[in-house]
Amino acid sequence: MSRAAVPTEHGARRALRIMVASKWPLLAVAFLFFASVAAAFGPVLSPFDPNRQNLVLRLADPMAVGPDGSLFWLGSDALGRDVLSRLLYGARVSLLVGFAAIAVGGGIGIVAGLLSGYFGGWVDDLIMRVGDIQLAFPFILLAILFLVVLGSGVGNLILVLGVGQWVTYARIVRADTLSLREKEFVEAARALGDSTVSIIFRTILPNILAPLTVIASFNVASVILSEAALSFLGLGVPPSVPTWGSMLAESRDTLVANKWWLAVFPGVAIMLTVLSFNILGDWLRDFLDPRLRERT
Amino acid sequence: MGSYVLRRLLQSVVVIVGVTLVTFLALQAGGDPTYLFVSERASLEEIEAARRALGFDRPLHEQYLSYVGDLTRGDFGQSLSYRQPAMEIVLEALPATIELAIFSMFIAIVVAIPLGILSAINRGTAWDGSITTFAMFGQSIPNFWMGIMMILFFGLYLRWFPISGHVPFLTPLLAGDVGVAFANLPRTLYHLILPGIAVGTYSLARNTRLIRSSLLEVLEQDYVRTARSKGLSERRVLIHHAMRNAWLPVVTIIGLEFGFLLGGVVVVETVFSYPGIGRLLFAAINQRDIPLVQAGVTLLAGVFILLNLLVDLVYVRLDPRMKLSEGRA
Numbered sequence A: 001m002s003r004a005a006v007p008t009e010h011g012a013r014r015a016l017r018i019m020v021a022s023k024w025p026l027l028a029v030a031f032l033f034f035a036s037v038a039a040a041f042g043p044v045l046s047p048f049d050p051n052r053q054n055l056v057l058r059l060a061d062p063m064a065v066g067p068d069g070s071l072f073w074l075g076s077d078a079l080g081r082d083v084l085s086r087l088l089y090g091a092r093v094s095l096l097v098g099f100a101a102i103a104v105g106g107g108i109g110i111v112a113g114l115l116s117g118y119f120g121g122w123v124d125d126l127i128m129r130v131g132d133i134q135l136a137f138p139f140i141l142l143a144i145l146f147l148v149v150l151g152s153g154v155g156n157l158i159l160v161l162g163v164g165q166w167v168t169y170a171r172i173v174r175a176d177t178l179s180l181r182e183k184e185f186v187e188a189a190r191a192l193g194d195s196t197v198s199i200i201f202r203t204i205l206p207n208i209l210a211p212l213t214v215i216a217s218f219n220v221a222s223v224i225l226s227e228a229a230l231s232f233l234g235l236g237v238p239p240s241v242p243t244w245g246s247m248l249a250e251s252r253d254t255l256v257a258n259k260w261w262l263a264v265f266p267g268v269a270i271m272l273t274v275l276s277f278n279i280l281g282d283w284l285r286d287f288l289d290p291r292l293r294e295r296t
Numbered sequence B: 001m002g003s004y005v006l007r008r009l010l011q012s013v014v015v016i017v018g019v020t021l022v023t024f025l026a027l028q029a030g031g032d033p034t035y036l037f038v039s040e041r042a043s044l045e046e047i048e049a050a051r052r053a054l055g056f057d058r059p060l061h062e063q064y065l066s067y068v069g070d071l072t073r074g075d076f077g078q079s080l081s082y083r084q085p086a087m088e089i090v091l092e093a094l095p096a097t098i099e100l101a102i103f104s105m106f107i108a109i110v111v112a113i114p115l116g117i118l119s120a121i122n123r124g125t126a127w128d129g130s131i132t133t134f135a136m137f138g139q140s141i142p143n144f145w146m147g148i149m150m151i152l153f154f155g156l157y158l159r160w161f162p163i164s165g166h167v168p169f170l171t172p173l174l175a176g177d178v179g180v181a182f183a184n185l186p187r188t189l190y191h192l193i194l195p196g197i198a199v200g201t202y203s204l205a206r207n208t209r210l211i212r213s214s215l216l217e218v219l220e221q222d223y224v225r226t227a228r229s230k231g232l233s234e235r236r237v238l239i240h241h242a243m244r245n246a247w248l249p250v251v252t253i254i255g256l257e258f259g260f261l262l263g264g265v266v267v268v269e270t271v272f273s274y275p276g277i278g279r280l281l282f283a284a285i286n287q288r289d290i291p292l293v294q295a296g297v298t299l300l301a302g303v304f305i306l307l308n309l310l311v312d313l314v315y316v317r318l319d320p321r322m323k324l325s326e327g328r329a
Helices: A009-024 A024-045 A081-117 A121-135 A139-151 A156-164 A167-183 A184-191 A196-207 A209-232 A246-252 A261-287 A290-295 B002-028 B044-056 B060-072 B084-112 B111-121 B126-138 B143-157 B170-175 B178-219 B221-229 B235-269 B277-286 B288-316 B320-325
Strands: none
Touching: A009 A024, A009 A261, A024 A081, A024 A261, A081 A121, A081 A156, A081 A167, A081 A196, A081 A246, A081 A261, A081 B277, A121 A167, A121 B002, A139 A156, A139 A209, A139 B002, A139 B235, A139 B288, A156 A209, A156 A261, A167 A196, A167 A209, A184 A196, A196 A209, A209 A246, A209 A261, A209 B143, A209 B235, A246 A261, A246 B143, A246 B320, A261 B126, A261 B143, A261 B235, A290 B320, B002 B060, B002 B221, B002 B288, B084 B111, B084 B170, B084 B178, B084 B235, B084 B277, B084 B288, B111 B178, B126 B178, B143 B178, B178 B235, B221 B235, B235 B277, B235 B288, B277 B288
16 A cells, blocks of 8 residues: 655645645635734733733623723623633633644554554554544543543643544554555565664654644544533633633623624634634645545 | 354443443542542541542452442442432433434434535535535534524524423333323424534534545446446436445444534533533533533443444445455444
8 A cells, every 4th residue: 555655845836736726725724823823922912911800891892992992802701801812812722732632642543553553463452442442432421521530721631632532543553554564665674673663663654644644634623622612511721711612601601691702703713723624634635645535 | 144243242342341441440530539529628537438438448449340330230329419329310311312412413414415415416516615615614613602603693683493491202202101292292303403403513514525425436436337328317326326335434434423423412402401411411510420420421421332333233234245254343
């Protein structure tokens, strides 16, 4: 099973051309760039401290002007906190948790898949059966169970969401390792006396990374959705840290009073971020290997 | 075929044991679980007494065995907030959750089929473009936010649909009141529409994409070309030849889909104050009512595993190749 592995110079140009031609991926990259800037420079960009309460200006409409002339672009919430500032800070948690969880899950999954595929036998059986059991369990329930016991916090959130993802990576890496194990260049490395560790990580690993970027892109999207859902349930990060999910949870109290902006903006932020990662995943897949369609 | 069924049953038993192990270990993951059961102001003696009463002073494997022993008798312990057996409370909420899950699944499948077919047979046209764009958005909208938006628009602004509540159908049906159940049915469905769409949209979008790509692949097969060259009508080719095989990947993921739906149900129920297991779990989480969380999670996982087993068995019947190869699922 051969596969266009590492994009070459020519490949990079082709990737860019596909991206520009289909417009959507370009918009996705632009939005993600914007979101990353918001996450990185939130404190500089946001007009207010996201936790500063302003009891005079509670539930202010979007574009409301405060007594000191300051502008609340997207309005304020029930405690008079600026929605725009909270939104910008919220990008931090979503992106941080999204990427970190993928790093954890991808890391575990890649190592497990390499071991499973390279050694086979009981190692393979054990790892794959554990994966089967995990997939037989609706993931969000598992996350709820562990977060209730472990307590909330960015670290625990990353850990739980990350561990939830490893099986997908392990399965794909295992299948690719199985097919590469018998290839001539691996054979050659073995004949040259390379250590097993070196063969697994230096010879095999670089050749299976490309398709994983596709999985990772879709995965970031689904992890961000899960993070939002868990934050919405009150299982995410402590209340002092603004997140898109917890903003939506708070918006429910003022829904009947028709304070729509509290419910609309955080949701749009989540949707656009997730949409961008999904579009990016689609584009990467079409570019790298259309056959991956069956596996995602 | 018999040996496949047997192996699949055995696999399910292993998975269920795995689930009990996970729910058991989850409780231990945060350190001494006694502290989850006693008040924050409890004295050292009270904590020690509670530890002994709950059995947390025993070795781990002993605790696990007695935990599994209790589970086989349906005993999940007392709910801390209701002071009732946790399983009873969860079982009471189960019918409402099943109603919502089935309704969402119905939307996710019944709407996805025509959309997927329409998209595939009109590949590259504006139809295809709008349907795939819709599917892309459908997979990116958080279900609970969709619920909130529908409450705002269809519930509060247009006032077309109720924004909360539930009218039971399964509960009277199971109690034998068939008349009451069917008298309730129209209002049951009326209350299910908004939460059902919120839960089902993600799966609807995914199924649409899946049916589209699966049908596109099948339409390129030789036997479809043969059918066409025999002069069969396009409709006949589609229904009698192409769709039969395009179904298979869809059936495979329906079981897994139920897991996604259950996850969605947990969150969306909270949005619509819908009295199912999800809202119960949400309350239990906030009150740190561990036995109730354990009971709810285990029950949902059990339902999920059972359903997956069923789907796999249906799959064997649908795909004759499975009978021959006796392949693994």
